Amino acid sequence: MTDFSKTRALFHLPDGLVYLDGNSLGPLPKKAVEKTATMMREEWGDLLIRGWNAAGWMAQPRSIGDRVGRLIGAPEGSVVLGDTLSIKVYQALASALELRPQRKVVLSDNGNFPTDLYMASGLIQSFDKGHELKIVAPEEVEDAIDDTVAALMLTEVDYRTGRLHDMKRLTEKAHAAGALAIWDLAHSAGALPVDLAGADADFAVGCTYKYLNGGPGAPAFIYVAPRLAEQVRPALSGWLGHDAPFAFDLDYRAGRGIDRMRVGTPPVLALAALDAALDAWDGVDMADLRAASIRLSERFIAEVERRCPDLTLGSPRDPEQRGSQVSFLHDNGYAIMQALIAHDVIGDFRAPNAIRFGFTPLYLGEDDVVAGAERLERIMAERLWDRPKFHKRAAVT
Amino acid sequence: MTDFSKTRALFHLPDGLVYLDGNSLGPLPKKAVEKTATMMREEWGDLLIRGWNAAGWMAQPRSIGDRVGRLIGAPEGSVVLGDTLSIKVYQALASALELRPQRKVVLSDNGNFPTDLYMASGLIQSFDKGHELKIVAPEEVEDAIDDTVAALMLTEVDYRTGRLHDMKRLTEKAHAAGALAIWDLAHSAGALPVDLAGADADFAVGCTYKYLNGGPGAPAFIYVAPRLAEQVRPALSGWLGHDAPFAFDLDYRAGRGIDRMRVGTPPVLALAALDAALDAWDGVDMADLRAASIRLSERFIAEVERRCPDLTLGSPRDPEQRGSQVSFLHDNGYAIMQALIAHDVIGDFRAPNAIRFGFTPLYLGEDDVVAGAERLERIMAERLWDRPKFHKRAAVT
Missing domain, CATH: 3.40.640.10 (Type I PLP-dependent aspartate aminotransferase-like (Major domain))
Structure with missing residues (x-):
């Protein structure tokens, strides 16, 4: 059985942030900084051109x-x-x-x-x-x-x-x-x-x-x-x-x-x-990963549908027909996602009307998924998205 | 006037190494390690997907x-x-x-x-x-x-x-x-x-x-x-x-x-x-760079021709007809370059018979060039290249 608490410890995730966008950009593996710096210092720096063979x-x-x-x-x-x-x-x-x-x-x-x-x-x-x-x-x-x-x-x-x-x-x-x-x-x-x-x-x-x-x-x-x-x-x-x-x-x-x-x-x-x-x-069983991914996305769908009646599921309901992400549709999807990000839940928006969330068991648990749904509920219930600043389009959406 | 002692201080070059291969792979700028690590930690790590806009x-x-x-x-x-x-x-x-x-x-x-x-x-x-x-x-x-x-x-x-x-x-x-x-x-x-x-x-x-x-x-x-x-x-x-x-x-x-x-x-x-x-x-005048590059390559050619009569210049003799590199030709060029690298002077070999040296004023001075020529002289005079290990081809030459 894959131990996802161990894999979670390998990643840097900012405190308080719910990151549901690993389907767009995965988070920083803690070891990657030192590994890259070491490669730069010891291979590029010391071996120079010899790195092509020696490293x-x-x-x-x-x-x-x-x-x-x-x-x-x-x-x-x-x-x-x-x-x-x-x-x-x-x-x-x-x-x-x-x-x-x-x-x-x-x-x-x-x-x-x-x-x-x-x-x-x-x-x-x-x-x-x-x-x-x-x-x-x-x-x-x-x-x-x-x-x-x-x-x-x-x-x-x-x-x-x-x-x-x-x-x-x-x-x-x-x-x-x-x-x-x-x-x-x-x-x-x-x-x-x-x-x-x-x-x-x-x-x-x-x-x-x-x-x-x-x-x-x-x-x-x-x-x-x-x-x-x-x-x-x-x-x-x-x-x-x-x-x-x-x-x-x-x-x-x-x-x-x-x-x-x-x-x-x-x-x-x-x-x-x-x-x-x-x-x-290393040591991750892809069947375990899939099972955990489905658990997370099913929980998220259930929580959001219960809490946010104005959002429509844009993904197949049958988890076997889905990958590891879920979209909800809303005409104000762009602003909703901006507001959600401002409240430290990161997903992304895909034109014309999809807010998208990725479920990545390597570093996400059910707590994250529930926290994300709770904040989304508040944004919808209090119409926190309906502010000019959340409608302003950024270069990258 | 460009101060090349200042630019030289910006690069990491291993002690005792004469690096005449910056025309193939430039050396590590000291700041690059920290800059890349900071980008990884503070942008990728903390901003995550927001880095596309925010960073x-x-x-x-x-x-x-x-x-x-x-x-x-x-x-x-x-x-x-x-x-x-x-x-x-x-x-x-x-x-x-x-x-x-x-x-x-x-x-x-x-x-x-x-x-x-x-x-x-x-x-x-x-x-x-x-x-x-x-x-x-x-x-x-x-x-x-x-x-x-x-x-x-x-x-x-x-x-x-x-x-x-x-x-x-x-x-x-x-x-x-x-x-x-x-x-x-x-x-x-x-x-x-x-x-x-x-x-x-x-x-x-x-x-x-x-x-x-x-x-x-x-x-x-x-x-x-x-x-x-x-x-x-x-x-x-x-x-x-x-x-x-x-x-x-x-x-x-x-x-x-x-x-x-x-x-x-x-x-x-x-x-x-x-x-x-x-x-x-920043602050490098390309005309100064060119003048320094020509000084270095002219000095190298003069030193090598004086010290190594078996090597034939493979580059134009007129510096205005050359870029910032110089080649010498020899049928055993591959082994000569391997021996030279083993003696801590790095250039490279280009088939079929060229040993190639790059002159990069940002971090090279005349001392380096003379040291390179001296070691090349010894390798040629004592036929140090004529050993089986220097004839063995590596994957990358």
């Missing part, structure tokens, strides 16, 4: 990638870290389209995170081969999979509602139609059990600053099914994906397996912080 | 980008940080080709850093519009510019030899032929005066972990001439390049000016370290 920097996108891989059901050597999720989406989609040259449809849904859709449409316009980005409602995806589809590109957990796609079933459906499946795990990795190998996913991408607590702008990851990795031509053919980067050949020759998905120089400082953050997962 | 994280790719811009003659608001240099090359080239749709040649030289060439050939293959990557010798570039060229894509300072292109003249020539000019400043930014606006460059890219001392894997930068920025369609159309990232529209709409070259979430930890590193440039 293993060059290998970290793979070695730390494997630590992420273990949380998402990816076999050793099938995940690599680097860049941002947007870049990783581009790589996966470019590779998928080239593996299905006769097909012209990229199928996604309107619950996908916008950057995935933006990257896809930029790619389609650049490649200019007559591809079409077809965006349907999440519940229409399954029926829209047919033999025109080159790639099914979905985010497993909807960033707004928390709605969870059935990765295994949709991947099977895609394969049966001859399409490839690309899964964005931004809201899945570290949030619930993921079994990429079991689902036979073709590609997966994700970020490490949400449930994996790697810090703001922490590197993204990409998974390519080992059965495909050697067939993939990297569209972003950077030198660190080359078979022999330090031969400095003029011609590109793709590296072995997942290594070809590397592009440029690894972000070593960010990798140090992420490596420290991943220590929190 | 200015979201604006840093532009605000810190402007600090880099001041070192390369770029006007305010024309430089943005993020991703790796490879990705930035891809963005610049994709944009340039789309601005010259009737032309099919990308002109570069064999002194360009391989990743630029790799990214270009990957792009050409993906876009599949009949483009050709034409690679000539550096001295043949000027004559090869003609009206078939869509984009001239060069690294200003050759990573192997230090040979310096005439950015202004070649850009003029490119423009006269109707082509666009993309400059890679990896070995220029912080190494010598660069005047992007004065040269009327169209695009420029570079990294910040060499002469700018941002740390291993520090973010890259991209410059787009303000006259072009609004015309450019981003091929890598990520959400942070969107005009309204937090509206979460399904359709992409490019942001204003250089903002559209942003892709994904900014690497905030790395930006904190880079910001600290850039403080070293």
